[in-house]
Amino acid sequence: MYKILCTMPRISCLAGHHSTPGVLYSMFSATSQVTANVELSVEPISCLHDEPVRIRVFGLSPGEDVTLQAFMEDYKGVGFISYAHYRANSCGMVDAATMESLGGHFKGIFPMGLIGSLLPAHTEQKFTRFFKKDPQNPNVVKVTAYKGHLGKEALCSTDVGEPLATITHLRHYVAPGVQRIPVHYKKVRGCLFLPPGDGPFPGVIDLFGSAGGLLEYRSAQLASRGFASLALAFFAYDDLPEYLEELNISYFEEAVEFLLKHDKVVKPHVGSIGVSKGGDLVLSLATFIPEVKAAVCINGSCANTQSSLHLHDRTIPGLDFDISKVKIDDDGVLDMYEAWEDPLDYPETLIPIEKADAHFLFLVGCEDRNGKSETYADQATERLRKAGRKNYEVHRYTHAGHLIEPPYSPSCYASYHKVIRMSVLWGGEPMFHQMAQVHAWNSTLAFLHKHLSFPKGKL
Template identity: 25%
Template sequence: MKVNIYNAESLVDDKIKVIVSGLIPNSKLRVSMKMEFPWCKGEEFSSYGVFYSNEKGEVDLDSIEPVEGTYKTTDCMGLIYSLKKSKTEGENFAENISIDKPIIMNMIFESDIERKEVKLKRLFKTEDIITKDISDEFIGKLFYKQNSSNKTILVLGGSDGNLDALELMAAPLASRGFNVLAVAYFALEGLPSKLEEVPLEYFEKIFKWISEDEITNTKEIFVHGTSKGGELALLLASRYKQIKKVVVSQPHAYCFQALDGQMNGKDTSSWSYKGKPLPYIKVDNNIFFEDQKKDIEKGIPFGFASTYKKSIERADNKEEARIKVENSEADILMISGKEDNIWNSYDGCVEIIEKLKRNNYQYNVELLTYDKMGHPLPIPYIVPLSETLSMNMAGGIFSSGGTVKGNAKGQFESWKRTIEFYKEPLSIDIKK
């Protein structure tokens, strides 16, 4: 048996390709995978697939569907995106995240007569990445190369406020030649303790720093925002003309009520300016509890999407709370799953597109949608989808939406497009 693995050592978001040859024709081959996060030993994830070799005694994992396994598709990456927890010591892998060590994945190949084991080394960053912690005027971390481009991407996370988790995305992005600045905007010392009335003036300090720092040194800023960070990214772009490119993953069209945990928040805006809360859509918790009860009784997963949708429909200040994206001067890429169950992001994206068309928006706008995608992380192949897709809660199942296969497809394709989008010239420069 001969095992050929392409990209056996590569960045975490790269695809691998596996071809096994030298097998007995039409014989069975079992391929299994085991993985632990380097910062969280003891939490093991595993997956497998069973295949039959062709007449030449070969198995190409990208051209054959497993007859049995944890996934059902002709995609070698199925072994990675279908990983499920197989051993646990009760640790939380979302804590103490570190990108300094690679993820090691053990692949085991077993035929009727032979067994081989191969290690995959999945790197978060290339060796030439330099990091710089910032804690004076704002809290963040810059990832860059000595000879990187002059393109700087500001990365904004969602409602969890976890700056370490942003590094999982910032480091691979920087490895493609960008300067990437991941910033926290609440839940750390010196910042608002909760996601409520976060002052937009804080980001003015960040923009000034980006324009003056010897590494970034640019007045044209790119932004990436995920979920609640997508709401923020669009809000900033609508107010600050130095933002020239925006990628938002599962964003919305409105400013919403402050968040403190799951659907519990002070009756005020998530954002403020000059000491005043910005107009916002109030999120009615009663809708959530009513819909949750109905879904549990029906035996179907519940989420927050219906709560947001109905809260918007009931609001009498929609136009006031709407993010005026048409005031932006940026190229915009929006990414949304039609089965997003955290909030109705797809509806929000469609509304943004319609408003921009009505206002004859002169910059490039692109909307990527995926039928079976919910509300996954923007970057693929790191956190197993089984861990983020659903969980037991309040006597039922909470789901972020979509299927494992659908989320994996949306993650990979939209992340690939994100990198391409940031590399492309600005549309205004092309028109000149």
Template identity: 35%
Template sequence: MVSQRRRTPRVWARPTRALMDEPFQLEVACLPPHCPVTLRSTLYSEGNDLWEAFSHYVSDETGRVNVSKDESLGGLYIGREPMGLLWSLRLAVGGRQNIRLRKKNIQTPLVVDISLFDGHNTDNFNTQTALAMTTMERWYMAPGVRRIEVRENGVVGTLFIPPGPGPFPALLDVWGLAGFMEHRAALLASRGYACLALAYINHPELQLGSGMGISYFQESWKLLQSVPQVSADRLGLLGSCFGAAILILMASELPDISPRCLVAINSPSGFFKPGEGKYLEKMKKLLPEPKLDANGHLITKDAILAVGIDLERSLQAGGIQCPTLLIVGEDDQNVPSIESAQRLEAQMRAVGKGHLVTKLSYPEAGHLIEPPYHPVLRCSTFIYPDQPVTMLWGGVGKSHAAAQEDSWRRILEFLDKHL
């Protein structure tokens, strides 16, 4: 009689090295049939904070689990979610909380470990022995992308240039009042666009810590046009939150700025007209005392709506001449992005330019619409303007994750068409 040995369970991911916006395949094999297991993902941020996610599966009759096809029965998400072990990552209990996952060294990957455990577990993973494990690298920079720090004519930022001689279409990438980030620009360069990630607020190398004025952005545009690897007549604008409002102002009111296209993510442009810096101070002075929810989280959307639209103060977008893509999270608790987008659409229609506007509106998506598979974060610490608060951004798990994935695909299609 031939004895049968129990096979050692295996877990593997394909590819093990990929860009952050690329999906992966995750499979488990060599389990007993109909065996309950837990898959757990972990990564350490550059601040050494542990992020984790876990989900429950049951192997099929052949002893296999395919995360791309099988449904999670529990854990941090349920249903068929091929990338759930990334977007559901959260800060581990016992460590710091309410912190955004921000990749500062963009030239190194996020290293994600995937571990397999017996049974359906929810905690105490450190006291258990994993049945199997695999490791993935998630990159924001593709091989050959060049990262160049920019310190010229007062402009501070980072330029990412795709592999090859160019000339490339290019983008000016501006975030909100939370400050300077490079990861989106690096991903865009990995997709073929030269991209200048621009610092303009709360940066140690800028003289005005509370925000640079509009002339600074004009200078940034000229600098990007002058880069030898950039096709100067194929430039676009892409921004989030207050950064998007600044870019809308540039496209609408500055005659020397002629973008080929504009992408605005959750902009408050219908309520604020960016001026010459001191953005946070002006906002705090303008708004009534913002309210806190039951958890002590700051909600600024309702305070902005309570002020109402003042035509002298709000941005007039009718001067925009280029195709414009508006990304709206309907659960945005930070700014009235729905109302702002509606106002911009109305202004464009009033001057016969309604055909230039495309709006993508996502139910249960919050303010922080990142590139895909980035952890969904409903609230985090924010400096407003000189004291830390816990800001409520909004967004509901799977819905917000789906919005990030779909909007990124649509942004890339929009840029491909117009740049």
């Protein structure tokens, strides 16, 4: 355990509490007036990003009100904060793992609420999604305890006053020994993350959505959990096409080829994981590329969406949306939920997953406002069921939104979409969304290990 500002003995009822000496973080000048017997601890002080921590405050007066705040910046320097109100127990302690928050960004017992409820600090940036551009550097989270129950306005003010205690916590995306290797193979552009050791490791193709570019943080985390993961861009990156107008299955075949040629990747199969547009792409990869034997579809459609997908012998058109059904709220945020056409009305766009020799995991946020993900999962699994297939799992998450990320990523209700150039509604309630992310991540790791660690026969 690492603690700060411990210059006086604790009150007697904490005498049985032991700690391991660590770095002392002092954020104030020598003249700062700080409550000397108050200690703030985060255990562990440094961990992988998908791991929980325990946040506690010691040395308070029994029944004393305290505000806990977390602060973190994104790669652009945008500040994200969360805060919660607690009341010390009879021993003068607050334990976020077991005690209820009385107010702030959440109420009730939410052990990782301070990390999972981080939101943009300033109103003009409230539709900013937290992106991790450089997963080799950890997120730096400053946790602070203030006297009393303070609101956002007070906490963001320069007159907030001195805190009772503060500590810096590090959240890492890469485990020690994970390798990051930029990829330029034929037309393939991306970044390969390899776990430490000789391997071989199960291989995974990692895809995101219609914002384009290259996001590496999920692959970094997959590598930290034992997978050789290729973060794959498919437009708006390097020399790839700028816009998502059309895609060719051959591009993804080259990505699979690259992965399987690597001496640290288990042969002869790989898996795939994708969210949003990446969700329908992984269904296509598992259907049309024989080496792809496992697909994790996160809030994706059962149809090919937005852009045409060229196969070797035909083209699957992209399912479109009806712009007249797009709703815009008072903040100028787009609600796409009713806008997408029903895939069953456009059968030519459907991905024939019932023909795939692969396994499927559908992760569904039941309050996804970007599309009818639960309906799409139902349509997909109904086709599999009618074909006599038992090669699928579905996990539905009540009150979870569209952007189901690895655990303890800040939940995002709405954010600016750089292609659409407007803010888009994603949906979800922070506490339930965070619980969904934990379960979805553990289910994903188990699913991929099950179907990729050893060669499988025909289904």
